[in-house]
Amino acid sequence: MLIKVLGSGCKKCITLTENTHTALSQLQREAEVVKVTDFAEIAAYGVMSTPALVIDERVVSMGKVLSADEVAALIQAA
C-alpha cells in the first residue's frame, strides 16, 4: 500500500502525516507513507484544498486534518 500526504509543508500536513503513521501502527499494517510538497504534483491530483490523503493513487480526503481513527477507517476501506 502506498499512502501519500499532499500539502505544501505547513503544520496541518505534518499533523496528518503523524496521524497516518499512528493509524498504521494501530492497525498493525505496513505501508509506505510519502509526503508530496511539490505543487505540480499536487495539482496533478486535482486537489484544491490541502492537506489531502491519497491511498494507492486515489484521493480519499482533502482539506481536512483527519484524526488517526479517521485515517484508519479510510485505510481499511481501501
Next chain:
Amino acid sequence: MDFFEWLNDQLLRMEWLSQGVKAVLEALGLDLSSRLGGSLHFFIYDVIKIFILLSVLIFIISWIQSYFPPERTRRILGGLQGFRANLAAALLGTITPFCSCSSIPLFIGFTGSGLPLSITFSFLISSPLVDLASLILLAGIFNWSIAIAYVLLGLVLAVLGGALIGALRMEQQIEAFVTRHPVLDLPPEQLQLRDRLRYAAEQVQEIVQRVWMYVLLGVGIGALIHNWIPESVINALIGSDKLWSVPLATLIGIPMYADIFGTLPIAEALVHKGVGLGTVLAFMMAVTALSLPSLIMLRKVVKPPLLAAFFSIITLGIMLIGYLFNAFAYLFL
C-alpha cells in the same frame, strides 16, 4: 451614554479590561504614567484583548467558512461573469482560510477549471487583505467608520486589481502545469452542525498556535513605540506632513509576513503618535496583502511578468488608498 457606544467600548475596546489591568498594576504599586507602567499596561491589556477577539472572531468566521469550501466557491464563481464575478470573488475572498499556504492549490484549482485570471486574482487579493476579523478589530481599535472604509477600499482594490490583471491578457504567463490537469470533483460532504463547530474550534486552536508569537511581537513593538520612541523621531520619519510617508510605510510593510492580528497593535501605537491614518492603513495593507513568502509561493505558479504586474498593481493601489485616507482623515478621526 448611547447604548451602541457602550457596547463598542465594553465589547470591542474592552474598557473593562483596560480598567482591570490598571487596577491590578496600581495595586502592585506601579505608576501608570511612568514609562514602564504605561508600557506594561499597554502590553498586558493589548495581548489579552487581541487573544480574546482573535479566538471569538476566528470561531465565527470558520463556522461561516465551513459553508463555503473551495469547491463550492469555484462553482459559484464559474456561474458568474464580468464585474459581478469580480465582486463575488472579492466578497468570497473575505471568508477564506487564513493560511497563505492554501492559496496556491486554490489558484491552481480555479485556473485549472477555466476561471478567468481576473476573477482568480480578485479572490487572491481580497483573501488575505480583508475579512470579517479585520472589520471588527479595526472597529475595536479605531472606530466603525475607519473599519468600514478600510474594508470597502480593500474590496475595491481586489475588484479593480483583478480586473486590471485580467485586462492585461497574461494567460500565457501561467506555469504550464497549472492548466494541464483536470480538477477533481469529490461529492461535497454533508456536514452536521457538530462537524462545523468542531471545525471552527480546530481552526481557532490552529491559528492561535500559529500567530501567538506574531501577536506578542506586534504588541511588544507597539508598546515600544507607545512609550519609548519619541514622537519627534517618528514624525521626522513618517509624520503626516511628509509626502513620502505613505510609500515608505508601504515598502517597509511588503516584505513583512504577519497577519492583521500582529499588525494592529503597531498601527494603534503609530496613530497615537500622530502618524497619518492613511500611512498606517497602507502599512497594514502592505503587511497583510503582500509578503516575501507569499510572493515566493506565487512565483511557482505564475511567470515573472505576471508576478511583477500583480506586485505593482497591489503596491500602487495600496499607496493610492493611503494617500486617500490621509487626505480625508479628518472625516474619520
